[in-house]
Amino acid sequence: MTSILVNSKTPRLNAPTLHRLPNGLTIVAEHMPVDAVNLSLWLGVGSAVEADEINGMAHFLEHMIFKGTHRLASGEFERQIEQRGAVTNAATSQDYTYYYITSAPQDFAELAPLQIEVLLNAAIPDEAFERERFVVLEEIRRSEDNPRRRTYYRSMEAGFDRLPYRRPVLGPAGVIEQLQPQQMRDFHATWYRPQSMTASVVGNLPVEQLIEIVAEGFAQAEAHAMNSIDRCPPQFPESSSESPFESISREEHIDDSLQQARLVMLWRVPGMADLQQTYALDVLSSILAHGRTARLVRDLREERGLVSGISVSNMTYIRQGLFYISAQLPVENLEVVEAAILEHIRRLHTELISESEIQRVRTLVANRYIFGNETPSDRASLYGYYQSVMGDLMPALTYPEQIQALNGHNLQAAAQQYLDPNAYRAVILKPNVN
Secondary structure, eight states: OEEOOOOOSSOOOOOOEEEEOTTSOEEEEEEOOSSOEEEEEEESOSGGGSOGGGTTHHHHHHHHGGGOBSSSOTTHHHHHHHHTTOEEEEEEOSSOEEEEEEEOHHHHHHHHHHHHHHHHSBOOOHHHHHHHHHHHHHHHHHHHTOHHHHHHHHHHHHHOSSSGGGSOTTOOHHHHTTOOHHHHHHHHHHHOSGGGEEEEEEESSOHHHHHHHHHHHHHHHHHTOSSOOOOSOOOOOOOOOOOOOOSEEEEEEEOTTOSSEEEEEEEEEOOGGGGGGHHHHHHHHHHHHSSTTSHHIIIIIIISOOOSEEEEEEEEOSSOEEEEEEEEEOGGGHHHHHHHHHHHHHHHHHSOOOHHHHHHHHHHHHHHHHHTTSSHHHHHHHHHHHHHHHSOSHHHHHHHHHHHTOOHHHHHHHHHHHOOTTSEEEEEEEOOOO
16 A cells, blocks of 8 residues: 655645555545545546447446446445435546445445446346437437537537547437447446556545455455456557647537527647646636636626626646637627637736736635545545546645646746637637527
8 A cells, every 4th residue: 555645835635545456456545534435436438438439438338337237236226325325426528437425434335345346247238228328318418408518519529620529428319329238338348447447435434444345345346247357458549639729710600599699719738648737727717717806707797798707717638628718798799809808818928917816816726625625525536536537646636736836927938838819719609690
C-alpha cells in the first residue's frame, strides 16, 4: 500500500492510500469519520473508445449492468440496496464510466461485493437488452428535445472535426436501433476488467478493512466469471489532438423551439494529456463568467442587458479541450455581443488581470475544493476520476495549489497562446421568426 504524500504549506484535507492488486485493479482508500461508506468503480472508458458503428454502446451498457448476472437475478442488486437504505447510481461520459454505492458502514461488507459482481459479470440477456433499448431511445429523444442539449451537440460537432468528442455520448437513435446483444457482450468483455478499473472507497471504516472488502469482492466476482479474463489490456484508439483554428468561421441554424438565440464561441485548447496548460485556462473562464462580478456577466448581463445568460467553461477531455463561451440573447443582439466578447478577449491579451480579480478566483477554487471534499462520495469521485482518467492521483490533491501559484503574467500568456480573437468557431442558433 502507498500513502499519497504531498509537499504543501497549506493544511491537507486529503490523505488517500493507493493499493494495486495482482489482477491490475487500483484501489484508492481513505478513512473519513462520517457515518457512511462510498464505493465508486471508475473505468477510463467512455464513448470516446467506440467506433462510429457502435456509438452509444458505453452508455447503453451502463443501463444493462443493472440487469443482473448468472448468479444475481435482475433487480436483486437494487432490492438489497434499497432494503438497507443505501443508494446506487452510474454515469457515462466521453472519457469515463462510473458506478457507485453509498451505504452505512455496517452494511458495506455485504453490499460492495454485489456492486462488483454486477459490474464484472453482467449477463446482458437478450430480452432485457430489447426492453432497455426502448428506454435508451426515449432518453435520446428527450435529449434532442432539450434546446440546451441541442446547442451543446451542435457546438461539439463544430469544435471537433475528427476526435470522437464530436459525437453524442448517448449515440444516434439509428445506431442504437441496430445494436445487438452480442456486440454489447463483446464490448463488456473487452473493457470491463480489473486492470481497466479504479475502485475508490472512502468512509468510516479502517483503510485496511476498506481495501480488504473491495479486494475480496473482486476475487469472488472473478472466481464466478463465466469466461476466463484475458490479462492483456485492451488498446485505446490512437487519436492525436486537433490543431487550433486558423481563422474565424460561423455556422447558423434555425431552431423552431427557441424563444431567444444562442451564441457559442469555441477555441481548441489543451486537454488532460497536457494538464499543466489547463490551469490558467480554468482561471480565465472564472475571470470571465463565474459569478455576478465576473467580466462578461457584469458587462453584458448586469450593466448593458444584452444577454439573459452567459457562461464560460474550459472543457477538458483527455486528448483535447475546448474553451467554450455560451450566451442566450435576443437575435438582434448577436452581432454586438460577439464583438463585445472579442473585446474582452483582446483585453486579456493586452492588460494584466488585477491581483484582486485573481484572488477572487483563488478563493472560489479553494472554497469549492473544501466543499467538494465534505462527503465520502465527493472524495471517492475526485480520486476515481483522476486515477482512472489520468492514471495519477496527484493532480486531484494539488489542484488548489496549482491555481494559487498563477499570476497575471501566466494568465496573459495563456490568453495570448490559446484564445486568438481572430481564429475561433462560432455556432449560432436562431428562433424561427416566421
